[in-house]
Amino acid sequence: EIVLTQSPDFQSVTPKEKVTITCRASQSIGSSLHWYQQKPDQSPKLLIKYASQSISGVPSRFSGSGSGTDFTLTINSLEAEDAAAYYCHQSSSLPFTFGPGTKVDIK
Amino acid sequence: EVQLVESGGGLVQPGRSLRLSCAASGFTFDDSAMHWVRQAPGKGLEWVSGINWNSGSLGYADSVKGRFTISRDNAKNSVYLQMNSLRAEDTAFYYCAKAPVGSYFPFDFWGQGTLVTVSS
Numbered sequence: 001e002i003v004l005t006q007s008p009d010f011q012s013v014t015p016k017e018k019v020t021i022t023c024r025a026s027q028s029i030g031s032s033l034h035w036y037q038q039k040p041d042q043s044p045k046l047l048i049k050y051a052s053q054s055i056s057g058v059p060s061r062f063s064g065s066g067s068g069t070d071f072t073l074t075i076n077s078l079e080a081e082d083a084a085a086y087y088c089h090q091s092s093s094l095p096f097t098f099g100p101g102t103k104v105d106i107k
Numbered sequence: 108e109v110q111l112v113e114s115g116g117g118l119v120q121p122g123r124s125l126r127l128s129c130a131a132s133g134f135t136f137d138d139s140a141m142h143w144v145r146q147a148p149g150k151g152l153e154w155v156s157g158i159n160w161n162s163g164s165l166g167y168a169d170s171v172k173g174r175f176t177i178s179r180d181n182a183k184n185s186v187y188l189q190m191n192s193l194r195a196e197d198t199a200f201y202y203c204a205k206a207p208v209g210s211y212f213p214f215d216f217w218g219q220g221t222l223v224t225v226s227s
Binding site: 001032034036038043044045046049050055087089091094095096097098099100101 | 154157168204212
């Protein structure tokens with residue numbers, strides 16, 4: 001099983017600040033890595049697919065990078081509405097695991 | 108408008124069975140792979156199972172293998188999760204999620220979830 005680890009676990013950020021979340025895979029997964037945002041009491045929402053591909057309707061301040069084992073989700077100029085948990089997810093091999101999540105709080 | 112509506116959750120005793128349903132609309136269901144993902148209250152996400160557009164299984168999480176079965180009925184635009192031999196650790200919100208047409212991943216739309224509570 002491919003294990004995904006995320007850092008940090010929690011981040012408290014002021015609006016307009018830049019946020020960087022990392023996801024590391026226990027073995028190479030190419031670009032088969034996706035990012036989801038889950039706001040409190042809501043279902044998850046797709047932010048980035050295949051490491052760096054943008055999703056229609058998602059604000060341009062969200063971007064992704066990386067390949068192999070190391071990936072990054074960047075939120076440029078954080079807005080109050082971005083308070084949420086962020087999860088990475090690999091679709092390279094069964095079982096299709098998620099990272100433990102990173103909670104972003106607004107100061 | 109894409110809609111995924113889960114149903115069938117509730118309180119069930121350990122060892123019993125439950126069948127979840129997910130009704131889909133607003134997209135070409137016949138050409139879309141579908142998945143179940145669960146989330147224990149206050150915890151992270153866990154992929155449970157997926158199924159392709161031709162009803163071929165995409166696999167199961169080790170934690171549910173041999174107990175859960177995914178299926179779909181394209182005539183009814185629905186996907187199902189039959190859960191047998193339920194355990195306390197199966198307690199979670201169960202989300203139905205779709206993949207883009209012609210792809211298995213990622214999950215580009217999720218339902219609102221249905222809560223399954225396994226307790227005596």
